[in-house]
Amino acid sequence: MxxxxxxxxMAAFFVFLLWSVAVRQAALFLVGIGLGAxxxxxxxxxxxxxxxxxxxxxxxxxxxxxxxxxLAATLAMPLLGAFPELQxxxxxxxxxxxxxxxxxxxxxxxxxxxxxxxxxKAGLGVPLNMGILPLFALxxxxxxxxxxxxxxxxQTAPVGLVSLWGVGGALAATWLxxxxxxxxxxxxxxxxxxxxxxxxxxxxxxxxxLATLNLVIAGQPWGVVYGFGLWAAKAATALGxxxxxGNAFWSQAGNAQRLTQTVLMDVTSITNIGILAGALWVxxxxxxxxxxxxxxxxxxxxxxxxxxxxxYSSRLAFGxxxxxxxxxxxxxxxxxxxxxxxxxxxxxxxxxVRRRFGF
Amino acid sequence: xxxxxxLPAAATRRPLRLLFWTALKIFLVWDFLASPTIDLRLxxxxxxxxxxxxxxxxxxxxxxx
Numbered sequence: 001m002x003x004x005x006x007x008x009x010m011a012a013f014f015v016f017l018l019w020s021v022a023v024r025q026a027a028l029f030l031v032g033i034g035l036g037a038x039x040x041x042x043x044x045x046x047x048x049x050x051x052x053x054x055x056x057x058x059x060x061x062x063x064x065x066x067x068x069x070x071l072a073a074t075l076a077m078p079l080l081g082a083f084p085e086l087q088x089x090x091x092x093x094x095x096x097x098x099x100x101x102x103x104x105x106x107x108x109x110x111x112x113x114x115x116x117x118x119x120x121k122a123g124l125g126v127p128l129n130m131g132i133l134p135l136f137a138l139x140x141x142x143x144x145x146x147x148x149x150x151x152x153x154x155q156t157a158p159v160g161l162v163s164l165w166g167v168g169g170a171l172a173a174t175w176l177x178x179x180x181x182x183x184x185x186x187x188x189x190x191x192x193x194x195x196x197x198x199x200x201x202x203x204x205x206x207x208x209x210l211a212t213l214n215l216v217i218a219g220q221p222w223g224v225v226y227g228f229g230l231w232a233a234k235a236a237t238a239l240g241x242x243x244x245x246g247n248a249f250w251s252q253a254g255n256a257q258r259l260t261q262t263v264l265m266d267v268t269s270i271t272n273i274g275i276l277a278g279a280l281w282v283x284x285x286x287x288x289x290x291x292x293x294x295x296x297x298x299x300x301x302x303x304x305x306x307x308x309x310x311x312y313s314s315r316l317a318f319g320x321x322x323x324x325x326x327x328x329x330x331x332x333x334x335x336x337x338x339x340x341x342x343x344x345x346x347x348x349x350x351x352x353v354r355r356r357f358g359f
Numbered sequence: 360x361x362x363x364x365x366l367p368a369a370a371t372r373r374p375l376r377l378l379f380w381t382a383l384k385i386f387l388v389w390d391f392l393a394s395p396t397i398d399l400r401l402x403x404x405x406x407x408x409x410x411x412x413x414x415x416x417x418x419x420x421x422x423x424x
Contacts, residue, residue: 079408
């Protein structure tokens with residue numbers, strides 16, 4: 001697609017949101033476009049960064065991610081302290097989180113993309129990720145349907161470091177742990193390896209700024225997974241296949257209300273649409289030159305199944321690399337810090353599965 | 360099961376991309392038309408920070424609210 005008609009279509013959708021939905025939603029659509037352009041333009045893949053660290057001892061992607069976490073926390077935590085109406089991404093430490101994060105880390109390597117990665121690669125036109133997206137949504141929906149049962153296995157109340165230690169304490173603790181992880185990464189990679197890369201640094205700075213803008217406008221941190229679960233829940237309800245009144249998650253007041261509204265009123269949905277559009281714009285700029293590998297039928301089947309399980313586990317883990325890791329850690333949620341080692345453990349298994357199927 | 364699925368860049372990507380974006384557009388149009396009309400008088404504040412209104416959106420980190 002040419003860039004001009006695409007830009008015109010995006011502008012028309014922006015005006016439609018402005019006129020018929022809400023000014024806030026129009027603004028969040030622009031934020032989403034920026035996120036998609038930053039993710040796709042810098043090829044800022046959380047999954048790829050972890051894979052390169054493990055397989056090639058290349059620390060540049062993970063260093064970019066650590067910088068993103070540090071910058072986002074530096075911007076978000078003072079805002080949370082100053083504006084009580086802003087919410088942190090507080091998920092409950094639980095069995096659900098442990099299992100979900102591990103399985104998510106495993107499957108994201110097979111599916112070659114986390115929540116945001118699947119979105120921007122689908123926007124770029126990568127066939128497997130386009131196929132995964134609806135299955136990710138279905139998995140996310142089913143995860144939300146079963147979430148109550150998973151939480152019954154054991155949970156504690158969410159822990160917010162900003163309310164626990166104040167802005168200064170939470171920020172200092174966050175930076176200290178990030179620096180410790182950075183040193184560990186450096187040691188693993190070896191001191192002779194390149195430390196950073198312009199692409200990852202630019203992506204980290206852009207994403208940190210846009211994630212902060214999302215927090216300021218929406219009042220809550222950037223997320224991906226909830227929107228997809230909502231889309232599948234709406235479709236299932238409309239088809240008569242699901243009764244939200246009989247489900248613990250979807251009968252809760254906020255979720256039940258969002259089921260009755262258009263998804264264009266949902267903040268996560270609108271940034272997801274923006275990310276797809278932003279990535280599509282980057283694909284148009286690059287002339288559709290994104291490299292695509294041929295896949296065997298087995299690889300397609302394994303990739304699609306992994307995408308479905310990834311959606312399911314993202315709901316159990318209270319977010320993906322964006323909702324749990326980036327938003328959780330940058331807003332001082334303990335669950336973000338639990339999510340990372342569990343997902344990384346899953347990634348170590350996922351890389352072996354990935355190699356087994358020749359991805 | 361190990362037969363290679365031929366996915367040369369342009370030939371299969373274009374119809375897949377068309378299918379993907381068409382399905383997304385159909386879903387969004389259906390959803391907008393099937394949902395109750397938005398009451399613009401109840402529009403949320405443009406900037407949540409400083410508005411005094413608690414965020415009302417759903418987020419994946421929350422077990423539900």
